[in-house]
Amino acid sequence: MQRGTMVRSTGREPSSRPDHAPLSSAAFYTLFALAEDEAHGYAIMQAVKSLSGGGFSMGPATLYTTIGRLLQARLIKETTNEKPVKELGRGRRFYKLTALGRTAFDEELRRMAHAIKRAKLDNLVPGNADGLE
């Protein structure tokens, strides 16, 4: 894992944007999975599958590479030490969103919403794209 690698997927954005935007798909869905509550790795994976409608999934290496980068960027933090021992087990670690992570997630949602709004105005959105299947 490359320490210090930012979670963005492309080049630097204009100065007013947070340093982490835009997020990679893995980073975005991991933040999305943690937006409601803290979770451990397997629960994050399940949530990602559900939130993406099955359109995005990742293996353990991609998940923990992403978690490592998000921890490094201080967008999430580990909460394993705050959990009761009975909830823990071999290799089970819990993570939650930080305030910075919440801001980055909100910013990403706004960016996506703006893109979708613009695509709708330009009649680029397919007819069935509104409905969640």
Add this chain to the structure above:
Amino acid sequence: MTRILQLNVAVYELLLPVFPPDLRGEFGESMIRTFEEQIDSASKGGSAAGVVSVWMDVMRDFVRIALPYRATAAAVPILTLLGSSVIFSLMLWGIAPHGHCGK
């Protein structure tokens, strides 16, 4: 743990060393635990498709993370060896007598 689960986890543990050492060092145990939970859940569904899907994600991990890491790790000694060979060849060429001898 069922035998199928044990077998899948054993194969995954064998595959783990191909991933970058700092990823394994920090998250190796969690990766195995997560994989075990995925296979456990997929095999309880009774369909092989779920287990195959878990392995497809592992293969994608291999292509996206392990392969580039291994390629980079292998490139450094290979490029060093090639560079040294070129420099050594140029030095030999420089000191060797050349074919245009005069009368």
